[in-house]
Amino acid sequence: MQHRDVMDEGDVAKSYADRHNQDALNRVLANARRPVGLGSEFCIDCEDEIPADRRQAQPGCTRCAECQRVHERLTGGV
Numbered sequence: 860m861q862h863r864d865v866m867d868e869g870d871v872a873k874s875y876a877d878r879h880n881q882d883a884l885n886r887v888l889a890n891a892r893r894p895v896g897l898g899s900e901f902c903i904d905c906e907d908e909i910p911a912d913r914r915q916a917q918p919g920c921t922r923c924a925e926c927q928r929v930h931e932r933l934t935g936g937v
């Protein structure tokens with residue numbers, strides 16, 4: 860019974876890890892499929908999805924608004 864509890868926890872953790880890895884992989888693939896110059900569907904910094912309205916307002920953007928702010932602060936506003 861004790862062993863079964865441990866195995867269940869391990870299965871849950873493994874399942875979560877598999878899903879997480881698959882999710883990350885999908886995001887990398889989604890980015891790789893984007894033609895150069897059209898920006899990225901997912902933020903290259905935090906990997907959050909970039910909202911469609913932001914992508915339309917900022918063609919070629921590769922970061923979400925939050926990461927773009929940080930990036931501009933770190934690079935002197937460029």
Ligand SMILES: [Zn+2]
Nearest residue numbers: 902905923926
């Ligand atoms: Zn971001």
